[in-house]
Amino acid sequence: METTTEVIIVGGGFAGVACARELGRRGIRTLLIDKNSYHQFQPLLYQVAASQIGVSEVTRPLRSIFHRTNTVKVLTAEVASIDVNTHSVTTTDGHTYLGRMLVLANGAEANFFDTPGAQEHGYPLYSVRDATRLGTALVSALNTVNNEPEMEHGVRVVVVGGGPTGVEISGAIAESFRYVIPSYFSPEVAEKCSVHLVDMLPNVLPPFDDKSKAYAVKRLTRMGVKLKLGSGVTQITPGSVTFADGANLPADIVVWAGGLKAGRLIAESGLTLGRGGRVDVQPDLKAPGVEGVYVLGDTANMTDARGDKLPQLGSTAQQAGKWAAKNIAAELTGGSTKPFEYVDKGYMAMIGRGSAVAELGRKRRLVHGPIAFAAWLAVHLVLLSGVRQRATALISWAEDYLTHNRSHVVLGRAD
Structure with missing residues (x-):
């Protein structure tokens, strides 16, 4: 038909x-x-994975967006x-x-770039399903460590890719290990957990200014994220990540933010x-x-x-x-098309609690720290689709950043 x-x-x-x-x-x-029957807000998926906000904050039914627009039909x-x-x-x-x-x-x-084991063992972060799957895997791994106190190591997370997504999820997980896990599990479990951020390039946040890169590295290091830069990943197995320089990192969870x-x-x-x-x-x-x-x-x-x-x-x-x-x-209507006139609003990346980097406008005005963090919150609130999504996201952020409470239930399967 x-x-x-x-x-x-x-x-x-x-x-x-x-x-x-x-x-x-x-x-x-x-x-x-x-x-999907819903629109998903991809810039905040890493926060869903880290249980900072819930799925309902980053999704909105497509039919609710167009329910008053008679000329637009939604087909799932x-x-x-x-x-x-x-x-x-x-x-x-x-x-x-x-x-x-x-x-x-x-x-x-x-894009796994044909890296052996990456697709099978890596956790990408591009959809709601990806976010809930990663969040479930993190909780499952933490439960395993908590139930086996004789284990010498905690949850070892390796994030592949030093772009904005990699930086943001690294900071979010490290923040959870530092502030949330001690009260939800125990300080002993938290102390054994680790986060590595790796990239084949010699620095993080490639599109950003050198000052922004330096600030990001400083903040990530202070939060406990260990950096391995300048060598590409050549293989991922169920328990490790291998690099072109011959190095090997043990890994319980590999987050793929490599492109x-x-x-x-x-x-x-x-x-x-x-x-x-x-x-x-x-x-x-x-x-x-x-x-x-x-x-x-x-x-x-x-x-x-x-x-x-x-x-x-x-x-x-x-x-x-x-x-x-x-x-x-x-x-x-028989008219002619016009070249796209893009309004450059710059780049932003969150680097944990109260900290972000922002390069605003075409002239790339540099803003770091709490001011950039506030700008990040404001921009993402505006971009979110729907009044309810904005309101609940704001409440979730306030609860998370003021109390370290993670009340959101992670849905999905780790496999």
Whole structure:
């Protein structure tokens, strides 16, 4: 069975939701397809894994976002294939949907770079399922150590990847070991636990200024995170991580924050692929070589109007989604598209309790410490989808940072 609409959007992330919202505001019939029934706020998934906030704070039902927008229909289904030439999308239940325009914003997946054992034994952190799976594994490992006091070591965590995600999850886990585990288990258990942050590059936070990198290293070290930089991971086994320089680290849990790549749908789309298996889109966010196809978010390598490469950030995806919708509206009415005019808001990374680094705006104004921490909180509250999500996240942060209490139940399975 085939169903026709004006615009089909594959993916309910930042870019897809922003695009659908703008199209809905303009009264354009839109079908938004995602395998999940909810929108997930990826920048805070590491806090779900560390039990700092709950799943409900980072998820919002897609239908609740669009329940007052009659021209946007939400379909919960897994996409089996796409045809960029006919703008058709076929789901795993055999239904095919046709659109005058097609938007691909279906996100990415962990890039293990063919590292032996990484996919089998590493814990990526890109979805709610990833976060709950990692959180469950941490709690399970802590229970094992607590139940076997004769063990010489505690939970040994190795985080692979020194980018913002790696830095944030390292700080969050180290913070838990220092402030939370002593009261939930025992000081003896906490003292035996460790966190290593490793990366093949000689420093952390590659996109940031050297001063921000130095501040991050200082704060992480003070929190007890041990750094091993300048040597890549060559193998991961159930109990260890091996490096190119021959070193070996024992590891009970390996968090993989080593990068992302576009998923299967993009790889099989027939579109020309660039870095990370993503599509190098044109300045107006359209895929090259085909008509009426836009590629956004983590599935695209985007540039601004000046040709500068844009970061894979939530704010970038949101802006791109809204801009693409405006271009789509122009095309549907016989108008012309315009190059994406990106508003650079800078970079941010949390480094534990009351501490963060921020480089604000195109001029990269450097802010570190409590002020950057407050700015981080404010920005993420604004980006969160829904009033209830913002309110509960704020309450959870206050409870966590003021009392060290972790009341959130971690769901999911560790295997």
